Amino acid sequence: MGSVLGKVLRVNLTTGVIAAEELSAELSKSFIGGRGLGGKMLTNEIAAGIDALSEENKLFFITGPLTGTSAPTGGRYMVVTKSPLNNVIASSNSGGFWGAELKFAGYDMLIVEGKAATPVYINIKDGDVEIKAADHVWGKNTNETTDMLLSEVGDHKARVANIGTAGEQLSRIACIMNDRWRAAGRSGVGAVMGSKNLKAVVVRGSGKVEAADVDKFKEHVKAAMGKIKENGVTGQGLPAYGTAVLINIINEAGILPTNNFQEGVFPHADEISGETLAEKYLKKKDPCYRCPIACGRYCEVDGVGSGGPEYETIWAFGSDCGVSDLKAIIKANNACNEIGVDTISAGATIAAAMELYQRGYVKADELAGGPELAWGNAEAVVEWVKRMGDTDGFGKKLAMGSARLTEAYGAPELSMAVKKLELPAYDPRGLMGHGLQYATSNRGGCHVRGYMISPEILGMPEKLDRFSLEGKAEWVRIFQDLTAAIDSSGLCLFTSFALGADDYANLLTAATGVDYTAADVLAAGDRAYNVERLFNMAEGYSAADDTLPKRLLDEPMPAGPTKGHVHPLDQLLPKYYEVRGWDATGVPTADKKKSLGL
Template sequence: MHAYVGTILRINLTEKTIKCEPLDVETAKKFIGGRGLGSYLLSQEIDPEIDALSPENKVFITTGPLTGTTVPTGGRYMVITKSPLTGTIASSNSGGFWGPELKNAGYDIVVLEGKAEKPVYISIKDDQVEIKDAAHLWGMKVNETTDTLLEEFGDPKARVLCIGPAGENLSPMAAIMNERYRAAGRSGVGAVVGSKNVKAIVVRGSGKVKIADEEKMKAFVKDAMKKIRENGVTGQGLPTYGTAVLVNIINESGVLPTRNFQTGVFADAEAISGETLAAEYLVKKDPCYRCPIACGRYTKADEMEGGGPEYETIWCYGSDCGINDMKAIIKANHLCNEYGLDTITAGATIACAMELFEKGYIKPEEVDGPELTWGNAEAIIEWTKKMGTSEGFGAKLAQGSYRLAESYGVPEYSMTVKKQELPAYDPRGIQGHGVQYATSNRGGCHVRGYLISPEILGLPEKLDRFSLEGKPLWAKIFQDLTASIDASGMCLFTSFALGAGDYADLLSAAWGVEVTAEDVLTAGDRIYNLERIFNLKAGLTKADDTLPKRLLEEPMPEGPSKGWVHKLDELLPKYYEVRGWDADGVPTAEKRKELGLE
């Protein structure tokens, strides 16, 4: 067996059974692994219409063929399930070291199915797998859970994946955390694990992933490392400043979402920038498995220290809430990690609540905590805690901005696509990125096709960010390549330096068969269509491929993107066309046949 270890570990929590099943390698290769194979298995095994928090839902925690190999950044795993936030397929990605450890223990995939009667955790030590009582862990935050489990497991080198109180409370913004600060953050995957009464999975493995052609791999890895080191973004920008370096550039472009996307310019951007973070709060870098980029940050603010914050946390807790206090953002980030909350949805929900408060929908008397006013640093900290524990008004916030705004009859104030909060780029000034948002299979998301790269950063080539020309095809190609990278087990950030041909080379060496750049993109297209078909069966339609009304109708009020709205109605039909979908956004029979998805 090469690149894959060949075993699926299936844990039925209702029946309390643990089974090892052989991995079908031919099917695995068709979908590469990770996000692709997990989406295939989920589609095969569950009815897309089920309630995401019911025992009928399943959780596939998957690695890719390159996870745990010598490939740079080959440490990723993915969580695929039906999302309680969006009702779509969810596939959340995380780094750290948990994925390689699972493969070293002898498993490509862990499946959680059914529902445990009482809280449990899963202990994996090579072929010794146990379902253990977790009554003593229930209610614990992430650091305490991790410390307790490491102690109980008796091996400090074990890796802990767990949920926090937010996942236990079934909040649709709950994340799955691993090694304390790494998160499979989006789409409420932590709530699905919580709904099964599973608190954690601890893993320790003594094996090693074998690949087909060691010599070839050595040469390709050397080449990939060189490209990553020599590329300005992966060799300089990300290592020096982490992802937060984007705050200034996105603000200079006039697309930094500010006060719940009311504008794209934040006057105090400098105070919450990557430059400020590096100068005043950075303790050390915190890299993932075999990563030469090391974008991860470890920071300290007063008594709180830990991993992050990422750019995505800084904008939503910062400019989007009108906050210019970096210390408060670091603390809110730390609390999200502790309670197991998706920082994007958490911060953006507070921003939405602040606008609902400003507009008079949320009344002061119903708020049992700090006033939800723009720039109130105490508010972002306290409301994060209350969302984490689902306490008082925090329980309402913990449902995410869509359900919050809808409860006041004004869902248009929720800056979401398919009920998932948009990330850090206002698409009014980045037209291609907007069509990508609208068509992302997991709702509002930037890591399904990062068109910021060509439209703002000029990589791999510079595109006019306001132009519509060619953008649907760019969106498709980026979405397809991203799906394949997510399926491989590598980090998406390598794509600043590597192209489809490089991923093909690495897979060739791992599998021992010839893989071309075209194969990589076709596999991505297959995965994207598979996810789309799942969503259509779950009841989503063309009407869900949209953006918040504000971004389509209210021109950007100021700054370098002033006067622009997003022109989705012009872009979407062309996007469907380049995808091979009909006018309703349904993959045609020909397209399905071409991709082997009949």
């Protein structure tokens, strides 16, 4: 039968109807699973123009064919829904163990529809699925909720995905947390869960996920494992320092966004680096299901431990806010995990608030006794994150994200976001390909839709001149397609430092029994990318939205190795549209759609 189980669990919270349905084999084959399949099914099932926080929106928790198998990093799942942050398609990836457990319970995906009248949680134990009252955990943070629900179901091996107070308060940057500190982080997916009065999904399964060709699969898993171990990044760099090792690299290149992208060099970078984290605060590695890389960190400050912080998190609360106190950054990270808010958007929104304060838009008396929003104020990043779960006040304004915050003060240009989603930790003025990828990412400002840092900084799979425009449109397109395919497979994007399209094709073929070539894998990624593009266009998005914050297009980097550069996006976009098979206005052509079977 293979690693695709062919089963969809659908729970309607309005009617209380719970149904197990058959998954279309045809869709499963052409979209693989995860991000691609979820995007296609969501497009089929919801009408354009609906309110993302209404009961008409649907929430997909969707795995890939390799989720729950013995493939390295095979624990990933995606949350696919319409984003309440920016109305585009949201597909947030998470690791941990929850996704694999859903497969063990017998389902490729869970689709949640409607809205419960009062707070509930869904309890899945193989074929037994119940909607249960959650009034007693509503208002609790994610760790406490996890503890209480695990006790309640009486099985501490069950896995919990839940929202904190940010999701309950419909924060547009709320995430869904699973296994305590793994996050489906971006695009405000936690608010969709909150809007449905769904506090948590607890899952426990007793089944196994078997490959269609067990022997072949074992062989390909062994080969993939070997490549991951041998690769310098996945075999040495990430295991030793986690993602935070990037702080010094990106700073040395003069593209570590500092003080809300006003500068690209942070003088205190070493104090917040992966090296310092490992020396002072790291307690242990914290790997996800079947992961040989183990980039996950577990750190403690003042006796309180939590997962992380990741590179992006350290940057967001660190240099982006001018903060050099790593201890405070870890506390801010822990607070994000507790209230369930995306660390990138939370930190970047505080950075935007600090610039609003610097320029006199936000006055001290609005802060109601909260810490001053001065650059470098470590207390501010910790305290203002905690207040993002508040029901009112300035914390509530922050919880709406930087686009809404800066608009409210008449200074939208201070939001360093694309399509309202805050940019992550790489200034595109020194990264021509990565900037193009930010502008064209289907969910907005995101680094994990086509990680051009790999060739432009790390030199993998080959070294590209980061300031050159030559060939960048082609590179971005291939990276975006391969990423979409990996996000559909159930594996972690980090495997792509060591594996290529052939490896994914081999694993998928042996696991599912469906023949995939490397070209099929890339085509499935292309298909997913176009489905997402079409979803966004139906919501009114156009080429005009494929852009970057004005600062990055017009204001040259003031100092450091990237001094004098802006991002010349208009010189790259026409070529990008061409290599994508889109017309000059960024619309997929009829031929393109036909070739993808759309």
